[in-house]
Amino acid sequence: MSHDVVEVVLRAVCVLAAFLVLPLVVGQTEHKVMAHMQGRLGPMYPGGFHGWAQLVADGVKFAQKEDIVPIAADKRVFRLAPALGIVAYLLALAVIPLDAHVFGANVDDGLIWAIAVTGIGTVGTLMAGWSSGNKYALIGAMRSAAQLLSYELPLILSCASFAIAAGSLSLVGIAHAWTPWWLLWQLPGAIVFLVAATAELQRVPFDAPVADSEVVMGPYTEYTGLRFAFFLLAEYAGIVVMSLLLAVLYLGGWTGPFDGYLGWLWTLLKGFLFALIIIWMRVSWPRLREDQLQRVAWLGLVPLALLQLAITAVGVVLTA
Amino acid sequence: MxxxxxxxxxxxxxxxxxxxxxxxxxxxxxxxxxxxxxxxxxxxxxxxxxxxxxxxxxxxxxxxxxxxxxxxxxxxxxxxxxxSHEHDTSLAQxxxxxxxxxxxxxxxxxxxxxxxxxxxxxxxxxxxxxxxxxxxxxWVWPFEMLSLLLVAALVGALAVSRLPNAAIARTESGEGS
Incomplete structure (x- = not known):
């Protein structure tokens, strides 16, 4: 019994540590990769070696800033909003397995759990936008709600395709059922997932809700200091969660050479690959207009996801 | 307990x-x-x-x-x-x-x-x-019937919202008289 408690506490601490470290790694990668893609150097001074401590310095800066709550704001909701996104992605990260035995918690319906709790995180954005009492924040929140509603559907449909192909809703089970054949068979689903996940995270080219040249910073306009930093952390934690999820679903998670010993490393590397692609998209494409954004979701991704579901169903029936 | x-x-x-x-x-x-x-x-x-x-x-x-x-x-x-009190319901309601x-x-x-x-x-x-x-x-038939009902409601909502303005004006004046 006490062994169980120790194990649960240890797993929880490890998840928390991963939640605090991995987003920073992705953030620093974004700083450096984006800089080099644009012919710059990026941060060079903090920490000495190629500016590795830039985000630590940013964190210290955010912690020192004054925590301002506008007079026109709905104060309790305004204060509570940043917590929702953070907690949601923390809960999602807890169920993603890095190896057959390396996970925060093994949930039978882990896939649904991961999508469901990230859905709660989006409510935090809406609460932030509404409670700020600022027109830019409100417009940003409306854009964000419209976007999240339309991209939730293709995301869930593509996840359903992976689940049907594996015959399981457990993330460990899906990774076990993976074969190299999936790289071709599930390719449309993986593309839909990647695009829809980028839109869910409100990253470029789907960043109309936080478009700086149109609505300042959208729902986060009025936030300062640590609360603003929490939103940033939630965004990068979201990249980590979505990338690892796609790595487990589409690239077989820990499958690879020496996966008896290095399984967790494979999952991390594959996840990192998707994180790099998400960063790459930010550097490559301009922002989509609001109507183009809806068009991509309803006329592009949803039919593609339905097609993928049909292909998966045919494949499962034929090979069963 | x-x-x-x-x-x-x-x-x-x-x-x-x-x-x-x-x-x-x-x-x-x-x-x-x-x-x-x-x-x-x-x-x-x-x-x-x-x-x-x-x-x-x-x-x-x-x-x-x-x-x-x-x-x-x-x-x-x-x-x-x-x-806000403008959406308050009446006591009877x-x-x-x-x-x-x-x-x-x-x-x-x-x-x-x-x-x-x-x-x-x-x-x-x-x-x-x-x-x-x-x-x-x-429960597959009740389940399917339920989804059919929802689709019907959706189509109905679309039809109501897409009614031409003239038709809406007519119904409104009809109710008023």
Whole structure:
């Protein structure tokens, strides 16, 4: 019994540590990769070696800033909003397995759990936008709600395709059922997932809700200091969660050479690959207009996801 | 009392209290947010009862989609910060809704008490496999009929919103005279 408690506490601490470290790694990668893609150097001074401590310095800066709550704001909701996104992605990260035995918690319906709790995180954005009492924040929140509603559907449909192909809703089970054949068979689903996940995270080219040249910073306009930093952390934690999820679903998670010993490393590397692609998209494409954004979701991704579901169903029936 | 009972009581009380708050609060958007708390607590109830899939799907559909949709609709139309009294219902309407709620509660309680009495029933049919076998086996026709009904409602809503202005004006003047 006490062994169980120790194990649960240890797993929880490890998840928390991963939640605090991995987003920073992705953030620093974004700083450096984006800089080099644009012919710059990026941060060079903090920490000495190629500016590795830039985000630590940013964190210290955010912690020192004054925590301002506008007079026109709905104060309790305004204060509570940043917590929702953070907690949601923390809960999602807890169920993603890095190896057959390396996970925060093994949930039978882990896939649904991961999508469901990230859905709660989006409510935090809406609460932030509404409670700020600022027109830019409100417009940003409306854009964000419209976007999240339309991209939730293709995301869930593509996840359903992976689940049907594996015959399981457990993330460990899906990774076990993976074969190299999936790289071709599930390719449309993986593309839909990647695009829809980028839109869910409100990253470029789907960043109309936080478009700086149109609505300042959208729902986060009025936030300062640590609360603003929490939103940033939630965004990068979201990249980590979505990338690892796609790595487990589409690239077989820990499958690879020496996966008896290095399984967790494979999952991390594959996840990192998707994180790099998400960063790459930010550097490559301009922002989509609001109507183009809806068009991509309803006329592009949803039919593609339905097609993928049909292909998966045919494949499962034929090979069963 | 087992641990399960304690947890069930806690989430049940949270659920009922936030549901009550969501209909009594004078802040429009707070009502939607309390609704979210109530739905999350309801998911907790399902979870304690062992129906993991139902709990998660409830979370996914109701909290992730329905509440977001409600919040979106509120923001699009009118969502003042602070108390607003312009949407208050009349006393008669409140009394009627209370009577209706009491009647529903009495009906449900009567069915449950007459059906089960004091016998404790072990719930074990919550696993994903059992649930899907039931849903796509025994209950497949009601399930499909329900989705058909929803599609019909959707088409109806579209038809109403796409009515030409002249037709709307005619119905409105017709009602007025």
């Amino acid at each position: 087992t641990t399960h009972d304690v947890f069930f009581t806690i989430v049940g009380v949270i659920c009922a209290a936030s549901a009550l708050l969501s209909v009594t609060t004078k802040h429009l958007v707070h009502a939607a947010l309390w609704l979210m708390v109530a739905l999350v607590a309801l998911s907790g109830c399902y979870l304690v009862l062992g129906a993991e899939l139902v709990a998660l799907v409830n979370l996914l559909i109701y909290v992730g989609a329905i509440v977001v949709l409600v919040l979106f609709a509120l923001m699009l139309t009118r969502a003042p910060i602070g108390r 409140r009394a009627a809704s209370m009577v209706l709620c009491a009647a529903t509660t009495a009906l449900l309680a009567a069915v449950l008490i007459s059906g089960l009495g004091n016998n404790a029933v072990r719930v074990s049919a919550g696993s994903t496999h059992t649930l899907s076998v039931q849903l796509f086996g025994t």
